[in-house]
Amino acid sequence: MSEKKIGGAGLRGQSAGETKLCTVGQSGSGLTYCGYDVADLAENSTFEEVAYLLFNGDLPNQAELDAYKTEIKAMRDLPQALKEVLERIPADAHPMDVMRTGASFLGNLEPENDFSEERVAANRLLAAFPAIMTYWYRYSHEGVKIDCMTDEDSLGGHFLRLLTGKEASEQHKRVMDVSLILYAEHEFNASTFTARVCASTLSDMYSCITGAIGTLRGPLHGGANEAAMDMIQKFTSPADAKEQMAGMLARKEKIMGFGHAVYRTSDPRNVVIKAWSEKLAQENGDTSLYDISVACEEFMWDTKKLFCNADFFHASTYNYMGIPTKLFTPIFVCSRLTGWAAHVMEQRTNNRIIRPSADYTGVEPRTVGPIAER
């Protein structure tokens, strides 16, 4: 096997375009959406305000926010044909495949006919994703056909109610809101770049989002929150976590939820979600999952100088809220839809088809010989 190329591989460090939406790692570790620090947004805004910000470039005033929330609340239900498709997807399907099919099928029923409908398509997906995920989950796992409309004020609260059929606590609703804010946007990450490449061919919003979901699914990207949960659940104590992780590193296994393509010393989303994980652990009374997670964080920093990315403490946070592990990455979809759609709209305002070049490393030119002589 030839030696792995690190330098320019994966387009690392290269600018592939301009954006007004986000900066990542500009001061080493910072993250801003349209000029606002993500920690400020997580403390002082709601996910709906962030969605509005990404789609419009500015935070809404109260009247604008009220109107926006009313608009997307009315779009939460699913068409009957989509419910029937979701009912046919087996319980052991990957929930990200369900999200991909849900987005794609909705695009058949309610296509974006031209770019003047891009906001409607984006808002429709935003409003419908929680029901796409939970309608399939509860039908396939519990045999229940849920009512996809709720009176919940926030998208996070709406999702939690669809998942359990009961109203979640104010604390859990707020944690979900913060989580959706943290995951909303991240510049030219792999899934967003996929969406922009698709948009650059002048394709429709649903195709861009469907492609982005497929890209987010992988464990090196959004799938890491689920993979991190699978890992920490196997550890019996902080000491066991350190011992097992040492073995994983010796076997050159990737530790999910650690490291980043852009940040070098920390991911600013980690400190926010870690604090919520700790609060939920205390509320729960059993802090062992949080303690194990902290041991993992210490071990990875001490041995490899690798830090937790946004995904790692999301695992324990969601687990403390009783969310099934297989829904972790689909929740990421519900949030990142805002970033993806905003990038699609931005790409369309100043478009040139994205088509880079490749350095050829294949065989020298040759001719096709007769098949009997090959």
Ligand SMILES: CC(=O)SCCNC(=O)CCNC(=O)[C@H](O)C(C)(C)COP(=O)(O)OP(=O)(O)OC[C@H]1O[C@@H](n2cnc3c(N)ncnc32)[C@H](O)[C@@H]1OP(=O)(O)O
């Ligand atoms: C929301 C998100 O999408 S955040 C990212 C979520 N993904 C994960 O948590 C998966 C685990 N992490 C990784 O695989 C990587 O750190 C990535 C994909 C996030 C970034 O990849 P890169 O930019 O190539 O990482 P970077 O250049 O810093 O790392 C180089 C070396 O560091 C080591 N390294 C980086 N991350 C890890 C890790 N989590 N575990 C073990 N070793 C690691 C590896 O030795 C890697 O060498 P390799 O190419 O032989 O695997």
Ligand SMILES: O=C([O-])CC(=O)C(=O)O
């Ligand atoms: O930026 C990246 O490469 C991955 C990431 O953290 C994200 O998409 O949130």
